[in-house]
Structure formats: structure tokens, C-alpha cells
Amino acid sequence: MPIYRAPVEDYRFLIHEFLEAEKQRDLPGFEDLTPDLIDDILTNAGKICEEVLQPINQSGDAEGCHFENGVVRTPKGFKEAYRAYSEGGWGGLSAPTEFGGSGMPTLINMALGEMAMAANQSFAMYPGLTSAAYGALIATGAPWMKEHLVPKMVSGEWAGTMCLTESNCGTDLRLMKTRAVEQPDGTYRMKGTKIFISGGDQDLTDNIIHMVIAKIPDADGQIHDDLSTVNFFMVPKFLVGEDGKMGARNGVNTGGIEHKMGIKGQATCVLNFDDAIAWRLGPKPEPFKPGEKRSLSAGMAGMFIIMNAARLGVGVQGIAIGDVAYQNGYAYVHERRVGHALTGPAEPDKPADLEIVHPDVKRMLLHCRAFVEGTRALLCWTALNMSVAHSKRPDAEAAGFLADLMTPVLKAFCTDLGFEAANLGMQCYGGHGYIRDNGVEQFVRDGRINQTYEGANGVQAMDLVGRKLGRKGGAAPLALFGALTTWLAENEKDEKLAPYTKGLKRGVESLQAATMWLAQNGIKNPNDAGAGAVDYLRLMGIVTVAWMWARMAKIALTKSDDFHKQKLMCARYWMERIIPECPMLLERIQAGSANVMEFN
Ligand SMILES: Cc1cc2nc3c(=O)[nH]c(=O)nc-3n(C[C@H](O)[C@H](O)[C@H](O)COP(=O)(O)OP(=O)(O)OC[C@H]3O[C@@H](n4cnc5c(N)ncnc54)[C@H](O)[C@@H]3O)c2cc1C
Numbered sequence: 001m002p003i004y005r006a007p008v009e010d011y012r013f014l015i016h017e018f019l020e021a022e023k024q025r026d027l028p029g030f031e032d033l034t035p036d037l038i039d040d041i042l043t044n045a046g047k048i049c050e051e052v053l054q055p056i057n058q059s060g061d062a063e064g065c066h067f068e069n070g071v072v073r074t075p076k077g078f079k080e081a082y083r084a085y086s087e088g089g090w091g092g093l094s095a096p097t098e099f100g101g102s103g104m105p106t107l108i109n110m111a112l113g114e115m116a117m118a119a120n121q122s123f124a125m126y127p128g129l130t131s132a133a134y135g136a137l138i139a140t141g142a143p144w145m146k147e148h149l150v151p152k153m154v155s156g157e158w159a160g161t162m163c164l165t166e167s168n169c170g171t172d173l174r175l176m177k178t179r180a181v182e183q184p185d186g187t188y189r190m191k192g193t194k195i196f197i198s199g200g201d202q203d204l205t206d207n208i209i210h211m212v213i214a215k216i217p218d219a220d221g222q223i224h225d226d227l228s229t230v231n232f233f234m235v236p237k238f239l240v241g242e243d244g245k246m247g248a249r250n251g252v253n254t255g256g257i258e259h260k261m262g263i264k265g266q267a268t269c270v271l272n273f274d275d276a277i278a279w280r281l282g283p284k285p286e287p288f289k290p291g292e293k294r295s296l297s298a299g300m301a302g303m304f305i306i307m308n309a310a311r312l313g314v315g316v317q318g319i320a321i322g323d324v325a326y327q328n329g330y331a332y333v334h335e336r337r338v339g340h341a342l343t344g345p346a347e348p349d350k351p352a353d354l355e356i357v358h359p360d361v362k363r364m365l366l367h368c369r370a371f372v373e374g375t376r377a378l379l380c381w382t383a384l385n386m387s388v389a390h391s392k393r394p395d396a397e398a399a400g401f402l403a404d405l406m407t408p409v410l411k412a413f414c415t416d417l418g419f420e421a422a423n424l425g426m427q428c429y430g431g432h433g434y435i436r437d438n439g440v441e442q443f444v445r446d447g448r449i450n451q452t453y454e455g456a457n458g459v460q461a462m463d464l465v466g467r468k469l470g471r472k473g474g475a476a477p478l479a480l481f482g483a484l485t486t487w488l489a490e491n492e493k494d495e496k497l498a499p500y501t502k503g504l505k506r507g508v509e510s511l512q513a514a515t516m517w518l519a520q521n522g523i524k525n526p527n528d529a530g531a532g533a534v535d536y537l538r539l540m541g542i543v544t545v546a547w548m549w550a551r552m553a554k555i556a557l558t559k560s561d562d563f564h565k566q567k568l569m570c571a572r573y574w575m576e577r578i579i580p581e582c583p584m585l586l587e588r589i590q591a592g593s594a595n596v597m598e599f600n
Pocket of ligand 1: 162163164165168169170171172195196197198199260268449452453454455456458459462
């Protein structure tokens with residue numbers, strides 16, 4: 001049976017020592033955040049994840065979800081766990097208090113999210129998507145939806161989903177066919193089929209609020225292959241009146257559930273919208289003139305809220321799966337005996353040494369750990385930037401640019417490395433990892449989807465290179481390089497810190513050169529940007545995590561206990577073993593696109 005221990009101590013370090021949350025009282029949500037309250041939340045979040053969610057992870061994978069007579073059932077134990085999770089208020093941890101939530105900042109909610117995803121990704125996706133959905137409703141919903149729907153979603157009584165994908169389009173949403181036609185009473189009737197909808201149906205909640213994108217026909221009654229007529233809708237499974245009363249079943253029918261490689265306890269559904277009653281969200285679009293072209297409808301803003309929240313949530317899944325795989329690998333190599341240390345037996349009285357004596361085994365585990373703890377710091381720093389962006393601080397705008405820049409990086413870098421870590425954790429088990437009984441092959445299967453959904457990682461890289469770098473005159477990379485070079489200038493004369501600042505500087509030089517090269521060549525030849533995008537995203541991930549490690553090393557150098565010493569060990573690994581990838585990635589980016597474009 002796999003194990004999981006919630007990383008409460010590491011989050012306490014990050015929140016108290018690294019981000020100095022107590023000094024952030026001027027930020028929204030931080031006003032009343034005392035150290036005791038933070039510790040209490042982290043401890044209790046860890047407890048429910050370890051004691052309630054993790055024990056049904058392996059059984060949920062073995063049993064999977066069921067679909068019979070149009071009804072979806074989640075695996076045994078999920079209902080009870082969902083009730084405990086909701087009654088504990090965990091689904092509304094960062095929801096505003098006016099909607100029944102606890103009003104905690106995103107930073108605290110991300111800590112809970114990581115623990116829940118590591119304990120049981122299939123389960124944690126149900127409340128995870130619900131919080132992204134109510135976030136979008138708070139931003140774009142009508143007053144009656146905020147009054148009656150949002151509190152029920154915050155409490156966990158009702159759930160939420162995000163419905164974008166159709167059989168012929170996931171990335172290229174211009175091609176979607178689902179349409180919604182306005183009715184005299186202002187509602188819409190929706191027709192179409194969405195596929196791969198996480199939590200699209202389940203037996204955990206009384207109602208499900210689907211957040212759906214669909215096209216409104218143009219003035220000529222046609223559906224066009226562009227995004228201009230795409231709008232954002234709220235479509236409940238059971239109808240809800242403006243007084244909040246639940247009524248008859250809406251025309252949203254479950255066509256089936258997918259049989260998947262992993263996250264088998266998560267119901268991934270085909271949803272048929274058969275003249276379903278839908279409410280359009282966001283500003284009312286001006287009527288279209290025949291043939292008029294628009295780039296993007298205003299109603300899409302709500303969808304971007306839900307998508308950005310979900311992208312960060314998927315990045316968290318990458319870290320989570322990496323950590324649980326690491327923890328199990330670590331435990332196994334301290335029990336398994338295999339071979340002898342290269343320098344002679346470590347335990348001569350035993351037939352073989354523990355597996356941990358081997359340098360390559362240490363490398364595998366350190367690789368996972370330096371990734372998990374480094375990206376966790378990057379995630380926390382980004383979450384803090386999101387709060388700064390919503391504050392009145394002078395650096396609010398720059399913080400917003402940084403959070404925006406880091407969103408695709410966290411999604412893709414954390415899920416790529418999370419999958420690498422899941423694989424390495426399994427490798428520590430040798431052949432026993434490949435056998436189902438030990439439960440670690442599940443991490444590889446569960447973690448694989450994180451690289452694909454919520455925008456495939458290659459598409460995240462295109463978002464970074466094609467949109468984020470150039471927006472507002474390059475404001476985001478300028479904010480990042482400004483912060484990085486200022487920190488380096490302040491710290492590079494510190495001799496004790498030199499092993500870390502030198503590595504960081506090397507990485508920053510590669511990243512600056514790659515950014516410059518893409519700025520100069522990507523516009524002339526978009527294929528150069530496309531061919532280098534994935535390498536560029538990885539480079540930015542490595543360098544930003546190196547910055548986090550250098551900053552954590554600075555704190556650790558002032559302490560002598562084991563916890564802080566181990567931070568220095570991981571920081572050293574990142575600087576000496578991961579930073580050397582930077583010049584290689586730069587060289588690959590500068591090689592341009594001809595070497596791939598000749599492949600037809
Ligand atoms: C288990 C599971 C759960 C899901 N949950 C949801 C959900 O809750 N809601 C929802 O709406 N969807 C959901 N999805 C759908 C998921 O988001 C899409 O599958 C994903 O975005 C990719 O879309 P696609 O499958 O149509 O692949 P395509 O769009 O056909 O892309 C195929 C591949 O082409 C490449 N590619 C495509 N475009 C580009 C480009 N511009 N640049 C570079 N490379 C490109 C990528 O490598 C990509 O993987 C889920 C999918 C799965 C499997």
C-alpha cells in the first residue's frame with residue numbers, strides 16, 4: 001500500500017520563512033492570517049488528505065467509475081470522503097466569506113490543493129473544478145446566481161465543471177459546433193456534444209453547474225469557424241429558478257464515461273446538450289451584422305478566469321504526483337537490499353546494502369526532491385504575486401505580469417517534471433514498481449494526463465512565446481529580468497552564497513540570450529518561435545526555480561538544523577545538475593526551425 005505524508009513542514013517554511021506571510025498583512029486575505037491559523041489549516045488539511053483521501057486512492061483506481069442506465073457512480077468510499085471534505089469546509093477555503101467560504105488567499109488554497117492531489121488526484125479534481133467554476137460565476141454571473149448558486153458550490157452541496165472540448169476540437173476551439181440560440185425570455189437553448197468533461201456527472205452532489213462555451217449563431221443564422229461568436233454559459237444539470245429553487249432535469253444528458261489510462265476514480269464524461277436551457281454570462285454581445293468579423297467575444301473573459309485557475313491547478317497536480325512518487329521511492333530504497341556500495345559494503349554483516357547506497361539511486365531521488373521543493377517555492381511565490389496584483393501596492397502591476405508569465409510555465413514545467421518524477425519514483429522499485437500491487441505505477445498513469453489536458457504542454461509553450469513574451473511591449477519578461485538581476489546584484493558578492501548565485505547567473509544569461517534570439521527571429525519566421533517554444537519554456541522553468549533555490553539557500557545558510565541543511569543539498573543539486581541544461585537549451589533554440597520543418 002503506498003504511503004503519503006503531507007508536506008506541512010515544507011509549506012510552513014515557505015509561508016513563514018520564504019514568503020514571510022506575516023509581513024504581508026496589507027494583501028487581500030492576509031489581514032487576519034496569524035502564524036497559528038496558518039499552521040492549524042496546514043495541519044488539518046494534511047490530516048484529511050492523509051487519513052481520508054489517500055486510503056481510497058488505490059481502491060478507486062482499481063474499481064473506477066461506473067456508468068449504468070445513464071447514471072454515473074464514483075468508486076466506493078468517494079461519497080463519504082466527499083461529505084467529510086465538504087463538511088470540513090475545504091472546498092470553500094479560498095472562496096470569499098460573503099459566499100460562505102473561508103476567504104483564505106490563493107497561497108493557502110494551493111497548499112491544500114497539492115496535498116489533496118497527491119493523496120488522490122481523481123477525487124481532488126471534483127472539488128478543484130468546482131472552485132474554478134464558482135470563481136468564474138462570482139466574476140461573471142448574474143446577482144441571483146451569486147446569491148443562490150455560488151454558496152451551494154462553495155459548501156460542496158453542488159459541483160461545477162468546465163466544458164470546452166468537443167470531438168473535433170480541444171486546442172482549436174474555433175472549430176466547436178455546440179450552439180446556443182437566444183429565447184424571448186433571455187435564456188438560451190443549447191445543442192451539441194462536449195467530450196472529456198471531468199466530473200461531467202457523478203453521484204457526489206445534488207446538482208452540477210456546467211460552465212460551457214458555445215457559439216451564438218451569426219445574424220445570418222450561421223455558425224462560423226472563428227472565436228468571435230463564442231460565448232460563455234451556465235447550464236445546470238437540474239434547472240434552478242432565480243429564487244434558487246431546484247426544478248426539473250435540464251436537457252444535459254450523460255452519453256457515457258471514458259475508459260482511461262489513469263485517474264480512473266474521476267468520471268470523464270461525454271455530455272449531450274439536448275436543447276438544454278442555458279444562461280449566457282458576461283456582457284451582452286452587440287448584434288452581429290452579416291459577414292462582420294470579430295476576433296474574440298467579450299463573453300470569453302469568464303472562460304479565461306476558469307482556464308487560468310485550472311492551468312495553475314494542473315501545475316499543482318504535477319508537483320503533487322512528483323512528491324507522492326518521491327516519498328514512496330524514498331521509503332522503498334531504505335528497505336530493499338541490493339548490491340554493495342561502490343566503495344565497499346556499507347553493512348558488511350548483511351548480505352547486501354540498502355538500495356539507497358547507490359549514487360544513481362540517490363540521483364533519482366534528489367532529482368525528484370529538488371524539482372518538487374523548487375517548483376513548490378515557485379508556485380507559492382506566484383500565488384503571492386497574484387495577491388499583490390490585487391492589492392494597492394506600487395508593484396501590483398508588475399506582480400500581475402509575473403503571475404501571468406508564470407501560468408503556462410507552471411502548468412507545463414511542473415507536469416513534465418512531475419511525470420519524470422513519477423517515473424523515477426517507480427524506477428526505485430525495479431520490476432516491483434511495474435506490478436500493480438505496490439501502487440506506484442498508478443502515479444505514472446495518473447500523472448500522464450497532466451501534460452495533456454488544460455492545454456497540451458506544447459500549446460502552453462506557444463502561449464508563453466507567442467503571447468506572454470510580447471504583450472504590452474514585453475512587460476512580463478522585463479519585470480522578471482528586472483527582479484532577477486536586482487536580486488543577483490544584491491547577493492552575488494556574498495561568498496557563502498556564491499555556489500548558488502553563480503549557477504543562477506549562468507542560467508539567467510542563457511534565458512536572456514534565448515529571449516533576445518526569439519524576439520529577433522520569431523517575428524521574421526514564426527516557425528523559429530514554434531520550434532523553440534518547448535525548450536524555451538523549460539529554460540524559463542529551470543532558471544526561475546534556480547532563483548527560488550538561491551533564495552531558499554540564503555535563508556538556509558543562516559540555520560544549522562537538518563531541515564535547512566537539506567535545502568542546501570537540493571539547491572546544490574539544482575545548480576550543478578540541472579542548470580547545465582541551460583546552455584544546451586539555448587543552443588537548441590538558436591538552431592532555429594529548419595531542422596524540424598524539413599520533416600513532411
Ligand atoms: C482525462 C481527461 C480529462 C479532461 N477534462 C476536460 C474537462 O474537464 N473539460 C474540457 O473541456 N476538456 C477536458 N479534457 C480535454 C483536454 O483539455 C484536451 O484533450 C486537450 O486540450 C487537447 O485537445 P485535443 O485532445 O483535442 O487534442 P488536439 O487539439 O487535437 O491536439 C493534439 C496535439 O497536437 C498538438 N498541438 C495542437 N495544437 C497545437 C499548437 N497550436 N501548437 C503546437 N502543438 C499543437 C499538441 O501536442 C496536442 O497534444 C480532458 C481530457 C482528458 C483526456
